[in-house]
Amino acid sequence: MKFKFIAVFSLTLVCNSMSYAQVLTLKDALDRTVNQYDKIKAKQQLVSASTQNTAFQKQQYLPDVTFGAQQSFGTINAQNGPMYAYGGLGSAATSMPLAEQNWNAAFGSLYFANVNWNIFTFGKIKNQVELGIATEQKTLADLDQEIFQQQIKVSAAYLNLLASQRVKYVQERNWERAKVFFEMTDARAKSGLIPEVDAQLAKAEVSNAKSLQIKAYDKELEFSKHLAVLMNDNFKTFQLDSLYNTSVPLKAINQQTVDVAKHPYLQFQQREIDESVQQTELLKSNKRPNLSAFGVLQGRGSGFDWNYVQDNSAYSNNYLKGVGIDRGNYLLGLSFTWNVTQLFRFNTKVKEQNYRTQSLQYQFDAQQKELNVAFGQAQAQLQNAYNNFEETKVQVDAAALAYQQHTALYKNGLTNLVDYTQSLYSLNRAEIEYEIAQNNVWQALLLLAAAQGDIHVLVP
Template sequence: MKLRNLFSAGRALALAGLLAGPAARAQQPRELPQLPRPLTLPQALQVAQDNYPALRSRQAALRAAQADVRTNRATFLPQVTAQAQMLNATVNQVRGAYVPGVVPSESGSVKATGPDGRTNFSSLGALVIEWPAVTFGRYRADESRSQAAVSAAQADLDQARFEYQAQVADAYLMALAGEKAVALQRANLARALALATVIKAGTRSGIRPGIDSATANAEVARARLQVLAARQQARAQRTRLAGLLGQPTQEVQLDSMAFYTHLPQTAAGPPAGDTARANNPLLRAYSQRIALSDAQTKLYTANKRPSLNLLASTWGRGSGVHDATDDKGNFVIDSSPGAGLPFKAYDYMAGATLTWRLTELVHSGRAAQAQRIRTEQARADYDQQALQLATQLQNARLQVELAQQTALAAPAQLAAARQAYTAARARYDAGLDNLLVLTQATEVLNRAETDQALATNNLWRAVLLQGAASGSLGGLLGQL
C-alpha cells in the first residue's frame, strides 16, 4: 500500500514538473557566455559593458528616446481618417437642440405627423485629411526637445559606462593584487619548507639543536596560514570582479602578472578649463540635462502661439428616407437594406482653420517660468559636480605623486632585504648565527616583497583614479 502511494506521488510530481517546466524556463535569466580564460582587462571591460543589467537599462532608455523622436515627427504629418458606418435606426425626430454625448444622433428627418416606431437603414462613408501646416515654431521646438532628450540619454549611457569601467578596472587591479599576494606567500612557504628540510636533516645528524627544528616547523605553519589568508582575500576579490562582470557564479582566471613587470607612465594630467569639462562624461551628462531643460522651456513658450490647420474631407451618405413626401407631408420611408445602404449623396469640403487658445498664454507662460527654475537647478548641479571633480582630480594627482615615489623607493628596500636574507642564510648555514636572526631576515624579505607588489599596484590604481577624475581611461588602457 505504501509503495503504491509512493508511485502515485511520483507520478504527480512528474506531472507537476512537466506543467511547470515552460513557466520555469520562461523565468530563467538569459544565458551568459563563458568568460575568456585568461581574462585581460580590456576583455573584462567589454564583458561588463555587454552583460551588466544597469548598462543594458541605459541602452534601452536611449533607444526609447530615439523612438520618441520618430513618434513626435509623426504627430506633425497629415492625419488621414477613414470612416464607414451602417445603421438601422428609428426615424423619430423632434425639433430642438440637445447636448451630444450619451444620447446618439438620430437617423431620419422631422415628420409632419407624430412620431412612430418605424426604422430604416442608413450608411455613411467619409475620408478626412487634416494637417497642421503652420505651427509657428511649435514643431521645431518639439523636434529640438526630442533631440535633446536623445542627447541626454546618450550622455547618461556614456556616464554610466565610464563609471562602471572605472569600477571594473579597480576590481581587476584588486584581484591582481590578491593573486600576487598568493604567489608571494607561496614563495615564502617554499622558503620555509626548504629551510625546514635542511634544519631537520641537521637536527637528525646532531649538527643543529632540536629547538631549531621546532622553530622551523612553527614558521612553516605560519607560512601556510598566510597562504590560506591570501587565498581567501584573492577569492573575495575575484568574486567581486565576477559580480561586476554580471557573472558572479563563474570562476575568473586573470590574464597574468604583467602589471608587476613595469611601472605605469604618469601623465602631467588632463587639460584644464572648458576642455577638461567638455571631455568628462559626468559633466557632459549634467550639461545635456541643462540643454534638455532649455529645450523644454522653448517648447512651453511655443505652445503660446496659434496653429493653422488645413482640412479636406469627402463623404457620401445613403438613407431609406426618400426625398419625396406623401399627401400628408411625411417623408416616404423604405425600411429595406437595399434602399438605405447605397450612397445617394456625395459631398466634399476644403479649408483652413486658425486656432489660438488664449488661455494657453497663461498656462504655458507659468509652465515656462517653472521650467526656467528647473534649468537654474540643473546649472547649480553642474557647478557642484564640476567642483567635486576638480577636488577629486587634485587629490588624484597627489595620490599619483605619492604612489610613484613609493614605487620608485620600494626596489631599494627589496634589494636590501634580499641581501640581508642571503647573508643571514649563509651565516646560519656556516653556524655563525642562530635561527632567530634568519627568521627575522625571512620576515623582512617577505614584507619587502609584499611592499614592492603593493607599491606597484597602488601606482596603477592611482593612475586609474586620476583617469576616473579627469574623465578618460586612455592613460591607463593605452599602456596595456
C-alpha cells in the same frame, strides 16, 4: 609506452596552449562588460526607444487623415426644440418634425474621409522634435557615462585581483623558504647540533606561511567573484595580463590642467540641461495660436425617401437600399484657434522649468569643480605612488641581502633562530610592499583616468 609518452606530451602542450589563450587582458575585460553587463544593455534599449520617440515627433508634421464607414438601422422621428448632448453623446435623427410618433425604421449609412493638417503651429511641432532630439542625446550620454563608470569599476576590480594574486605568489615563495628553513633546521636538530625546539619552531613557521598563503588565495577568490559579476561572466579564477605586475607606466601625466567638461558624466549632465532648456521652449510655444487646414468628403445613404415627411410609407427597410450613397458633400477650410488664457497658464510652467534648469546648472558646476579637484589630487597621488614604488625597491634589496646573510650565519651556527626568523619576516613584508606599491601606481593612474574622464589613459 612510446605512444603513451607522445599522448601525454601532446595533452600537456594543448593544456598549456589553452591556458595561454585564456589570459584575460584589461582591454578584454572592458570589452566584455560593455557587451555583457545587463545595466548597459538596459540603457542601450533606452537609447533605441528615444530614437523612436524622435522619429514619432517628426511624424507630427504629417496631416491627420481619417477614413470611416457607418451603417445603422433605426427610426428618424424628430421634434422641434433645443437639445444638449451631455458628455458629447447624442443621437441625430435627420428628418422634419412629424405630427406623431411612429416606429418606421430603415437602414442608413455614412462614409467619410477627413483631413486635418496643422500647417502652422508657431513652433509647437518644431520644439517637440527638438525636445525629442535633446532627449535622445541625453539617453546616449547617459549610456556613455554608464559605460565609463562600469569600465572604471572593472579596472579597479582587475587591479585588485591582480594585487591579490601577486600577494598569494609572495606567500607561496615565503612558504617555500620556510620549508627549506625547516628541512635545514630539522636535519641539524636530528644531528644534535641545535636543540629540537628549534626544529619545532621552524615547523610552526612553515604552518604559518601556509596559512598566510591560504588566506591570500581566499582574497583572490573574492576578487575573482567581483570581477566576474562586473563582467556578467561565470565565476572562475582568471589568468591576468603580466604587464601590470612586471612594469609600471613609464610616462606620468604631466598636464597641470585638463578639460574635465569632456568627462562622460559632465556630458550627461550637460545634455540634461539642454533637454530642460528645450522643454522650456516647448512650454513657450504652447502660448501661441494654431493654424490648421481641413477637408471633409462625405457620402450618405438612407432607406427613407425624400418625401417621407409627406408620405410616411415612403421608406424601405431593405438593407441594400439603405447602405448605398445617395448624397455627397464636401467641406474645405482653414481654422485659426488661440486659447488666450494659455498665455497666463504657461507663464507659471515656464518659470517652473527655468528653476529646474538652474538647479541642473548648479549641479553641473559643482560636479565640474569636484572633478577638477579630484584631477589635481590624482596627479599628486600618482607621483607619490612612483616615489613609494622606488622606496620599496630599496626595501626588497636590503631585506633580500639580510636574509641571505642570516641564512649563511645560521647554517654555520653564528646566529640564533630569532634573528633568522626576523629576517624571513622582513623579506616577506618587503616583497608584499613591493607588489602592492607597483599595483598602486596603476591604481593611481586609474584614479587619474576616472577624474579626467578618459579610460584610454590606463588602456591605450
